[in-house]
Amino acid sequence: MKYVLHVLSGIVFAVLCSMPAWACSITYDFENIPTGYYTEDQFNSFFEGIRFDNVNVMGGTDDGFFVTTVDYRGPSLGPDFSGHVVMNDPYNVSANSTMVYLDTPTDYVSIIMGDFGNDEDTLFLCAFDSTGRQVGYTTTINPSTSFAGVTLSVQTVLPTISSIKFYGPSEISNNSILWDNLTIGGGQGSPVPEPATFLLLGAGLLGLAGVRRKVR
Numbered sequence: 001m002k003y004v005l006h007v008l009s010g011i012v013f014a015v016l017c018s019m020p021a022w023a024c025s026i027t028y029d030f031e032n033i034p035t036g037y038y039t040e041d042q043f044n045s046f047f048e049g050i051r052f053d054n055v056n057v058m059g060g061t062d063d064g065f066f067v068t069t070v071d072y073r074g075p076s077l078g079p080d081f082s083g084h085v086v087m088n089d090p091y092n093v094s095a096n097s098t099m100v101y102l103d104t105p106t107d108y109v110s111i112i113m114g115d116f117g118n119d120e121d122t123l124f125l126c127a128f129d130s131t132g133r134q135v136g137y138t139t140t141i142n143p144s145t146s147f148a149g150v151t152l153s154v155q156t157v158l159p160t161i162s163s164i165k166f167y168g169p170s171e172i173s174n175n176s177i178l179w180d181n182l183t184i185g186g187g188q189g190s191p192v193p194e195p196a197t198f199l200l201l202g203a204g205l206l207g208l209a210g211v212r213r214k215v216r
Contacts, residue, residue, distance in 0.1 A: 025108070025186025030067060030084045037089055039064045050184070053099040054088045055165075064089045068178075073116050077178065080112050080149035085180040097167035102184065105130065105162045110153035110183045113142070113168055115176055120144045121168040123177070125152040130162040142168065149180065 033046050043065045044051050054063040066089040070077040077085060088096055100109075113123045126137040136154040154161065168177035 025183050027181055027183045029082060029181050030086055031082075033067050033084060035067050035069060035084065037064055037066050049103045051101045053101065055097045055099050056088075056090065066091070075116075075147055077114065077116070077147055077149060080151060081114065081178070081180045083180075085178045087178045091176065097165050098179070099163060099165050100182065101163045102161065105159045106185045107157070107159040107161065108153065108155045108184070108186055109161055109164050110151055110181075111164075111166055112149045112151050112180045113166060113177045114146060114149035115142070115168070115178060117144055117147045119176070121177060123150055123152055123168045124166060125154055126165045127154040127156065127161045128163045128165070129160045132163075135160050149178075151181075153183075 028047070028050075033043075040052065040054060040063060052065065054065060056063045066087050067084050068087065070081045070083065070085060072085075088098060090096070109125070109127060111125060113121075113125075115121055121142040122139060123142055124137065124139045127135050129135050135156050138152050138154055140150055140152060142150050152166070154164070166179065
């Protein structure tokens with residue numbers, strides 16, 4: 001009986017340890033990054049499990065990211081934006097976009113995008129699997145009168161999202177956006193063990209423990 005209890009305890013432990021890193025959501029709000037310009041390597045040194053890539057098709061070797069604040073220009077960004085926000089550097093270049101690569105696939109991603117309301121922006125968020133195949137996307141129009149920011153999200157049935165791309169070309173330039181609050185994981189497809197499973201295992205362990213005491 002003692003052996004059976006050890007086996008069941010091991011099963012519970014294994015279930016807990018096998019939960020993926022993105023079963024619970026993680027939000028990157030960039031508050032811990034001081035304002036200023038960063039190369040891609042410098043910017044990525046602040047994170048684990050993800051990697052940002054400023055995709056500048058103009059081929060510049062100085063691609064990077066600029067971390068600033070919501071009141072960098074007037075009027076201030078908000079209310080969805082908060083604290084520090086990020087923009088690609090160079091800014092407003094042709095067909096510029098941001099890629100984010102995930103070490104562990106997930107089933108949900110979201111990010112806030114917007115600008116200072118100077119023009120209308122069509123915002124895009126695309127998700128890809130490990131082979132580069134697109135598994136989801138969403139798009140919306142951020143009007144020229146908006147300073148609040150727009151949250152775009154993509155969710156898949158299974159945790160197949162290995163990378164995302166987001167950008168916001170406007171009427172006068174490309175990727176004229178700022179972004180904040182990247183959230184990864186926690187979607188309905190995350191294989192989180194159900195409470196009923198834990199209750200059943202717990203009841204089984206208690207039952208076996210009771211039988212053991214009765215036999216004694």
